[in-house]
Amino acid sequence: MSHPLNHGGTETRRFNDFSEFSASPRLKRFLHWLLPLAFLILFFFFPLSRILSLTFSPVAFTAENLQIAYSALRFTFYQAFLSSLLTLLLGLPSAYLFAHYDFRGKPLLRALTAVPFMLPTVVVAASFNALYGQRGLINTILQFSSSLFPLSSFAQNIHPSSFILHPFLAILLAHVFYNTTIIIRIVGNALSSLDPRLEQTARSLGADSLRIWWNVTLPLLRPSLFAASLLVFLFDFTSFGVILLLGGSRFATLEVEIYLRVLKLPNLPLAALLSVIQLVCTLLFSLLYTRFAARGTQFNPRSVTIKPKSLRQKIFVTALSFLLTAFFLAPLSSLPIRSLFRLEADRGQRGEVQYGFTIDYYTELFVNRRGSVFYVPPIQAAFNSLAYASATVVLSLLFGFPAAFALAKPTRLEKVLDPLIMLPLGSSAVMLGLGFVLSFGAWLTSPLLVPFAHTLVALPFVIRALQPAIASIPERLRQAAASLGASPLEVWRNIDLPILRRATLSAATFAFTVSLGEFGATLLLSRPEYPTIPVAIERFLSQPGGLNYGQAMAMATLLMLLTLVSILLIERFRMPNSGEF
Amino acid sequence: MLEVHHLFKTYEGKPLLEGISFTVEEGETVCLLGASGSGKSTLLRIVAGLEESEGGFVSFNGIDLASTPPHLRDFGLVFQDYALFPHLNVYDNVAFGLRMRRMGQNEIAERVASSLKLVNLQEFGRRKVTDLSGGEQQRVALARALATRPRLLMFDEPLGALDRTLREELLNELRSILHQTKIPAIYVTHDQVEAFAIADRILILHDGKIVRDGTPSDVWANPVSAFVAGFLGLGKVFEGEVRENTRNGKWKVESGLGVFTVHCGHEHQTGEKVHLLARPLTAESEANVISGVVVDVIFQQDRFKVTFDNGLYVYLKDAPKVGERVEARVKMECLA
Numbered sequence: 024m025s026h027p028l029n030h031g032g033t034e035t036r037r038f039n040d041f042s043e044f045s046a047s048p049r050l051k052r053f054l055h056w057l058l059p060l061a062f063l064i065l066f067f068f069f070p071l072s073r074i075l076s077l078t079f080s081p082v083a084f085t086a087e088n089l090q091i092a093y094s095a096l097r098f099t100f101y102q103a104f105l106s107s108l109l110t111l112l113l114g115l116p117s118a119y120l121f122a123h124y125d126f127r128g129k130p131l132l133r134a135l136t137a138v139p140f141m142l143p144t145v146v147v148a149a150s151f152n153a154l155y156g157q158r159g160l161i162n163t164i165l166q167f168s169s170s171l172f173p174l175s176s177f178a179q180n181i182h183p184s185s186f187i188l189h190p191f192l193a194i195l196l197a198h199v200f201y202n203t204t205i206i207i208r209i210v211g212n213a214l215s216s217l218d219p220r221l222e223q224t225a226r227s228l229g230a231d232s233l234r235i236w237w238n239v240t241l242p243l244l245r246p247s248l249f250a251a252s253l254l255v256f257l258f259d260f261t262s263f264g265v266i267l268l269l270g271g272s273r274f275a276t277l278e279v280e281i282y283l284r285v286l287k288l289p290n291l292p293l294a295a296l297l298s299v300i301q302l303v304c305t306l307l308f309s310l311l312y313t314r315f316a317a318r319g320t321q322f323n324p325r326s327v328t329i330k331p332k333s334l335r336q337k338i339f340v341t342a343l344s345f346l347l348t349a350f351f352l353a354p355l356s357s358l359p360i361r362s363l364f365r366l367e368a369d370r371g372q373r374g375e376v377q378y379g380f381t382i383d384y385y386t387e388l389f390v391n392r393r394g395s396v397f398y399v400p401p402i403q404a405a406f407n408s409l410a411y412a413s414a415t416v417v418l419s420l421l422f423g424f425p426a427a428f429a430l431a432k433p434t435r436l437e438k439v440l441d442p443l444i445m446l447p448l449g450s451s452a453v454m455l456g457l458g459f460v461l462s463f464g465a466w467l468t469s470p471l472l473v474p475f476a477h478t479l480v481a482l483p484f485v486i487r488a489l490q491p492a493i494a495s496i497p498e499r500l501r502q503a504a505a506s507l508g509a510s511p512l513e514v515w516r517n518i519d520l521p522i523l524r525r526a527t528l529s530a531a532t533f534a535f536t537v538s539l540g541e542f543g544a545t546l547l548l549s550r551p552e553y554p555t556i557p558v559a560i561e562r563f564l565s566q567p568g569g570l571n572y573g574q575a576m577a578m579a580t581l582l583m584l585l586t587l588v589s590i591l592l593i594e595r596f597r598m599p600n601s602g603e604f
Numbered sequence: 605m606l607e608v609h610h611l612f613k614t615y616e617g618k619p620l621l622e623g624i625s626f627t628v629e630e631g632e633t634v635c636l637l638g639a640s641g642s643g644k645s646t647l648l649r650i651v652a653g654l655e656e657s658e659g660g661f662v663s664f665n666g667i668d669l670a671s672t673p674p675h676l677r678d679f680g681l682v683f684q685d686y687a688l689f690p691h692l693n694v695y696d697n698v699a700f701g702l703r704m705r706r707m708g709q710n711e712i713a714e715r716v717a718s719s720l721k722l723v724n725l726q727e728f729g730r731r732k733v734t735d736l737s738g739g740e741q742q743r744v745a746l747a748r749a750l751a752t753r754p755r756l757l758m759f760d761e762p763l764g765a766l767d768r769t770l771r772e773e774l775l776n777e778l779r780s781i782l783h784q785t786k787i788p789a790i791y792v793t794h795d796q797v798e799a800f801a802i803a804d805r806i807l808i809l810h811d812g813k814i815v816r817d818g819t820p821s822d823v824w825a826n827p828v829s830a831f832v833a834g835f836l837g838l839g840k841v842f843e844g845e846v847r848e849n850t851r852n853g854k855w856k857v858e859s860g861l862g863v864f865t866v867h868c869g870h871e872h873q874t875g876e877k878v879h880l881l882a883r884p885l886t887a888e889s890e891a892n893v894i895s896g897v898v899v900d901v902i903f904q905q906d907r908f909k910v911t912f913d914n915g916l917y918v919y920l921k922d923a924p925k926v927g928e929r930v931e932a933r934v935k936m937e938c939l940a
Binding site: 138166497499500502503504505506507508509510513517518521522 | 649650654672673674675676677678679680681683685687688690691700701704705711745748749752758
């Protein structure tokens with residue numbers, strides 16, 4: 024040795040690290056996959072097999088079950104189709120608006136339309152309730168004003184002072200509220216990627232605006248139009264929280280029916296049959312979507328946006344941006360407003376009712392009332408949610424990191440495993456809950472199952488957030504670190520982790536948000552004594568009385584704020600170009 | 605010092621390294637020269653322990669390194685694309701290896717300062733590596749490798765990404781640093797100018813084997829094989845047939861370019877095929893005179909490279925016209 028190295032004390036440390044390195048590449052792959060696969064097998068594929076075996080047992084295929092399944096399937100298609108149609112109706116002009124015009128407040132409006140997509144279903148449902156429901160802003164204000172002017176009762180006969188949106192319409196509108204952003208993004212991107220010279224050429228060849236739209240623009244947009252519609256349809260098809268909370272069990276889609284057959288009218292074979300039907304449908308739609316999405320154009324903005332000039336353009340831009348602002352802002356703002364104003368008699372209040380500003384709905388969350396919905400102060404639900412969310416973050420990173428590492432350098436093995444990892448995305452949350460109920464019956468009294476269910480939902484997102492970041496680290500950096508004396512563990516700690524800090528934070532926040540808002544699986548799994556925020560909101564909304572309603576609003580407002588903060592954090596940590604949807 | 609014994613390696617089913625053996629002695633800079641795809645970088649990674657060989661072994665001071673993972677080998681590595689840690693500044697990059705060795709803060713500061721001084725980047729400690737120029741980044745990479753005072757330094761095309769003048773400048777610095785520190789080094793490149801400038805010994809890698817191993821002047825004077833002569837661009841290589849053994853170790857060889865009498869180290873049979881090298885030399889007592897029609901004239905600083913229609917080329921002081929028939933002197937050598 025030409026240079027005696029004076030770090031003799033570290034020699035023993037260095038020899039301890041041997042075992043990790045003598046591992047062959049194949050063994051390392053295996054070790055990477057060990058935890059994530061074990062998790063998926065135990066918590067996804069095993070429950071799935073229980074559902075499948077129950078489905079294909081004779082008890083499932085009774086005439087009555089098939090009848091129920093058929094009508095649930097029919098109604099699911101019906102509502103999803105109507106919802107998608109309405110979404111297109113609002114989404115297409117909006118996509119055009121954002122792709123073609125430049126106007127004041129455009130980035131803000133665009134962001135506003137994207138907010139609902141990231142909100143938990145219970146928050147959206149509660150927001151719609153806060154605006155259009157029986158105790159919603161519109162209705163209570165109408166009643167309030169009619170109570171102030173009782174003399175106008177004559178007029179009320181002509182214009183009844185009560186406004187409640189029909190639940191089915193509320194469901195459809197909530198779906199539009201949720202998914203319009205998908206149309207705006209996918210179709211809007213395709214629109215702004217169209218080569219303006221094509222339109223100019225068509226015009227020079229004598230085509231008028233209508234024919235250009237029909238013969239040039241529309242055919243070019245078709246793949247992205249199909250892809251966007253299918254994605255919207257897929258989300259509407261599997262919608263659960265919005266339908267249950269705004270419509271109740273009368274509107275029995277597949278999801279709602281599964282929930283009913285697990286908790287309210289127990290018939291597990293039927294629930295299993297329904298969820299298999301559901302899974303097959305979603306997988307088919309996903310396959311179709313992938314085909315269309317692959318055919319869609321790359322986002323490559325070229326056409327320049329213009330300021331509205333002609334009167335027609337000005338009217339279009341003004342009217343549509345006003346409509347969008349109202350449609351998206353009204354529910355989102357009524358929720359906090361409704362949580363802070365007493366507009367009707369609370370339960371148990373007789374006679375004189377205090378109207379106006381109140382923080383009672385929030386302070387009441389800290390009180391453990393006898394005969395209330397819970398055995399614990401409702402705010403406990405928030406602590407439960409935070410605890411579950413933290414556990415979900417830990418678990419999904421624990422399983423997500425090794426899988427993302429393996430997927431970042433795919434071999435043939437990873438090409439097979441990649442779709443398997445993503446499969447939980449295709450199955451609905453209620454189905455995951457059903458699988459847990461069937462598989463871990465003995466554990467259902469424990470609160471431990473919930474974070475695992477949440478991890479199942481969050482894991483695909485976590486992996487998709489980490490994988491490109493890991494793949495972007497040149498292998499040379501790790502080799503350089505190793506040549507400088509860093510053991511594999513030290514390489515991970517000193518190279519991968521610091522570089523992945525942003526992606527990790529983004530993935531963790533994502534997992535946190537998913538867990539906070541998760542409703543379907545939690546509803547089936549959570550114990551009465553361990554409610555989460557979404558479950559608590561559902562309980563409050565299903566109880567009579569203004570106080571319960573107010574508390575639901577307060578809870579939903581809290582959840583909305585938590586989620587919005589998380590979204591902001593994710594946006595800050597997000598790697599540039601790391602995928603949409 | 606470093607001994608490499610009969611390394612074998614395949615790449616996608618095809619043999620890449622077929623029994624590579626060589627040694628690196630104390631203070632010696634060995635240059636691995638080969639075309640791209642010849643497996644020289646793979647060879648380097650096997651020595652570093654980043655890749656496993658399928659046969660043979662690497663030892664250092666007589667100790668087999670098979671069970672020593674890369675981070676315990678204490679071999680410094682410098683890559684073509686620098687591989688600086690983007691999340692660390694210059695100081696922290698250079699200090700990285702020292703921290704891995706659990707050194708004290710003061711000692712780290714001292715070592716980092718002396719390493720940065722060695723590469724003329726004294727004032728750069730707090731700079732972000734992403735703000736540096738290519739040459740500066742490569743200096744940081746070099747300082748980072750030097751800071752741990754490794755028992756062997758390995759360079760994988762370290763100057764490949766730099767422009768010509770910068771390359772020459774860094775090459776000179778690198779040579780003096782290697783002489784100063786006396787750290788044995790393996791330097792991988794496909795650029796013969798670089799190789800001849802920096803190497804104490806040159807190994808030429810071809811078809812998975814080392815086809816030539818010698819000092820730069822030895823390799824230059826005796827390329828030994830047609831491949832080496834061609835690869836180094838020593839002159840026009842062409843085939844001929846041995847006709848006759850004239851006395852005093854010379855042979856008469858007939859080729860498409862004429863009959864030449866060449867000096868040859870080994871014995872030949874009449875009728876045997878040999879390769880001849882026509883080395884363009886201006887003044888030489890043993891020169892052969894050839895003539896040809898000029899097809900190309902390239903200006904090269906103080907001379908012109910003149911190529912004939914038969915493929916031979918020479919260097920001339922004055923440029924002839926294209927199409928002119930010219931006589932020129934080359935040195936004919938026999939390659940086995």
